[in-house]
Amino acid sequence: MTDLVERGLIGGRTRRLDADDKLTGRARYASDFTLPGMLFGKIVRSDRPHARIVRIDTGAAEALPGVEAVLSGDVTGRRFGDLVQDQTPFAFEKVRYVGDPIAAIAADTPETAELAGRLIEIEYEDLEAVFDPIAALTPDAPLVHDDVTSYSGPPELIRWGNVAGQVLLQRGEIDGAFATADHVVEATYAAHSAHQTPMEPRVAVAEVDARGRLTIHSSTQGPFMVRHQLHDVLDMPYGDVRVIAETVGGGFGSKLEAAVEMYAAMLARVTGRPVKIANTREEDLTTGSPRHPMIMHLRSAIAADGTLLGRQAKVIIDAGAYSGPSPSLAAIAAMLVPGPYRIPNLAVEVLAVHTNKMSFGSYRGPTGPQAVFAVESHMDHIARQLGMDAVAFRLQNILEEDDSGHSGQSLSGVGQRETLLRAAEAIGWGTANPPSAPGLLRGKGLACSWWLTVGGGAGCAIQMNEDGGIVVHTGATEIGTGSVMAGIAQIVAGELGVGADDVTIVWGDTASTPMDAGAQGSRTLVNMGHAARRAAQSVREELLKRAAEILEASEADLEVTNGRVMVKGVPDQGVTYAELAGSQLWVSGPILGNGTFLMDAPAHDPATLIGSLFPSFSAPSFHCHAAEVEVDPETGSTRVVDFVVAQDVGFAVAPLYVEGQMQGGAVQGVGYSLMEEIVFDSGQMLNPNLALYKIPTTLEAPNVRTIIVEAASKEGPYGAKGVGEPPVVVPAGAIANALANAIGVPVRSTPFTPERVYRVLRDGEQAGAPSIPEGFSLSPNNRTGHQA
């Protein structure tokens, strides 16, 4: 390994293979597909948050010239869902959120499809709706689903009423910790929903062949997951469903599920013609799987010297209408509540709760930004209470090498101390900068977190061309991070001793590339990196075997470099790849290597967790972000003037793109902290366009300084850890603490809009605190099931 790294390819600043196409506009996206005879699909959606469907009349829509198909009702008789089978393609008994699909139309033009959609008459009988997850937990709350336990799902899940999943994390003797504590600090925090807002909304173009087999060109970030859902809901063999991921114009978790793909597929099957569905921005914003609103109550027991003794927490996650990935994400939230700190005694309860809002889901680092905002605000709160420096307090409690994780896993590659020290140094911790104008307030803050690298199957096949060029087939998706087009390219090139430009990568096609579990959970490079490395090593073995015969040398005496196999130390005794591969077709046979990988989750102590689908953190990574903000106290406007990301990536295979992830995630985190917010009124999104839904522009993006820390993981190739999600997980915590430092008061709800900050400055801390209904217990339940 060191050898390869030293040669500069693996770990080098190599340009990604798709850079030229993207920069020159040649990259082909799903929306670029126009097929002969193609129809345009439109999904008709509920405008009610909770209602019984009395009648659907599609007659006028069907009669409109140009309309080829109208689908509604229980069209497939089958259910689907990420974990729990709680969804049908169309709502036919009742709708559960504004945006629930009710019908789909295929027509000859997008305008005709749109018009036909308005002609469908739907008669509703409105039902009482519930929008607040705490209200949804009360015994007399309306039920979003009549009986959540009636849906099939993983056996670990604990569900009842409006609870889609309950997770308990319990360790040590919590009562004893609080009984012996010198200090007890507690507060409640609320974090809001934001949308992934990729530049490219979701798009699918579906076509059927003469045998009825489907091909779907999609904007997806997980073609095999989409295929799996289509197999489920359409009752088609996997082999009859081909999903091709085209260039992805950003996903961030919004393109994991079969959304538009399912409707395009059904319409293509019923019409026999290609069907394209391209979401408008409004459809993408209102029917996505955005970040969960969360309410978090934290209570910690601390010794006089600043040692954390115990923590209780209750976390309520608004799952929205359908459970999607929420029950498993609740398990991640549970692991984040103790943070990257040694806390021997824990009692954490996390509830994912249904409401009549759009389903919340997997937005990059799901539950992370919300949890880290609360946990790191709480850590600063404790430090203030104890009169300790925020960095010193953290250093005293952080996780170190060989410590035990919160569910008992043995930790290695713990880079927490280094990220904290280096971020603090970079931001100039302890020295204040003067404001840019009189009257403005400045403050610095930082936040730490740990995060996981999700596993899942990864497969890769590598073939050598006759001239020694390399073709990689991988089911991974290049979502834009560079993990495939730079990371995998560099690994393969490095392992085979060729340049990255000698590598061609074919990716993301369920019919022609080996399997992969999708671009999610910061997993691509760690998992596919191993598979690609193994495939490359298998090709190398074959090359050595063939070269050994030609060179009349032992394989052990050979090495590969610069497209040649040669005898170690004797550069003129060698054979080029072209010489070895040129005769493949008729004489020597193909040179082909395969590699697969499935990560083993670290062992944990089963007694610590109930209801968890993420019982330990694989290839855990450690982080510290530091921010400096400037606040106008008269208006509440907050600007991030400096931002530092110190990230323990284990090993940076493609550092250029690791830094790109760190910078992009930080800017996305600034947007979440200060401006991006889905505003709901009675379940309806009030700001469903990019004029009203505020994503940061270059004018709001701070200069992001990146610090790569490399504490090698046991699990990842070359020690790598997942990189993609953590950069967005930590900023809200750092900015919250910088803001509190600047204005002297913590703001306990996100986002930190001018108006919220202004109110806190004028009316005090309570103005920024979440309101919890009287009588609602913020103490974690220590048993499963319904609370009294």
Next chain:
Amino acid sequence: MIDVEQEDAVAYAAPATVEDVLALLGSDSGAKLIAGGQSLFVFMRQGLLDPSLLIGLRGVAELHQFDLTEEGEATIGAMVTQHALACSELLGRRFPALAEAALAVASPLIRRQGTIGGNLCHADPTGDPPAALIALGAEIEIASPVGRRRVPAEAFFVDYMETMLAEGELLVRIHLPEPARQSGSAYIKHRLRGIDTALVGAAAAITLSADRDRIEDARIGLVGAATTPMRAVAAESLLIGAAPTGGALALAAAAAAGECEPLGDTEGSEQYRRDMVAVFVRRAAERAIGRARRTLA
């Protein structure tokens, strides 16, 4: 009931004179003018407007006239872009509130397409230039088939996104009166992002007495403060005759907050906007006074 008729193609005309524009407007009650198109096409796309005829104004020479010299009044044709206004060094020196308001409009791309006339006729209550024009005492010249007339900027806006333009009328140009000696103006805006419309925008034009100890005249224009751009007359009256000090500014700012009637939305509540009107009136007036002080006696 839903209108199921498919849309007809939109006709397009490109006249060269104001008279031709008026004739075309008179010929089709479904006609719409394209100045910069930055708001019109969004509304058409959203189905809020469905014109039968689009009249492009780019070829009408008179509307592009921009007459601004070192002294006297200035006139700005309806088709002058925000970019041209924002980049004019002379406008920035003589009518800084308008140059600042033009520069505060959206983004560079939109400022190069968007025009002052289009902005005024769109009458978005959170647009920027109207506040400056109200403070600067501008008049708006309107052409109709029966002749031309001039109206004060503050009278031009009658309701939410509605102007006093009658059917068949055209905004031709803006007249900016010569600023008094020892006067200064400024526009300051509160917004969420650099490209956003105003949460609140305030323009002030202040004239000081010869000894600079007294405010002789004050005009304040506000956007984001009501259903239309508005003039803050109560605030003005508290400034006129007062010493140009913090006390008078605070009183005027409070008066402006009292007389405005802001709308609440996802960007800010009614009460927050009201509070911000006070802050930005004070800041705009402070800056305008500072500029007035720096003028030569």
